Amino acid sequence: MELKSFECKGCGTIIWVPEEQGEPLYCPLCRSSLTEVNVKLDKEAKEYTCPECENKFSIVKPPYKCAYCNYTFPSTPYLKQDEKL
Ligand SMILES: [Zn+2]
Numbered sequence: 001m002e003l004k005s006f007e008c009k010g011c012g013t014i015i016w017v018p019e020e021q022g023e024p025l026y027c028p029l030c031r032s033s034l035t036e037v038n039v040k041l042d043k044e045a046k047e048y049t050c051p052e053c054e055n056k057f058s059i060v061k062p063p064y065k066c067a068y069c070n071y072t073f074p075s076t077p078y079l080k081q082d083e084k085l
């Protein structure tokens, strides 16, 4: 699966999304707009799926909001991550 990367103009956060998915609308951390960049996937990044719009994106820091809609992720430190590692 090809990934596209986008950088936030506000805080510099990078997110990765599947190429076949539409372009993300906002930074998941600060809600600024994004520009497409060409950055390889960071191995620290984790993939999140929005339960509301079902779009996926990968980000190093836990997201505050969905990159595609207005969903707010719960800020739990207890998220399991055993599938990827
Ligand atoms: Zn940002």
Ligand SMILES: [Zn+2]
Binding pocket: 050, 051, 052, 053, 054, 055, 066, 067, 068, 069, 070, 071
């Ligand atoms: Zn969403």
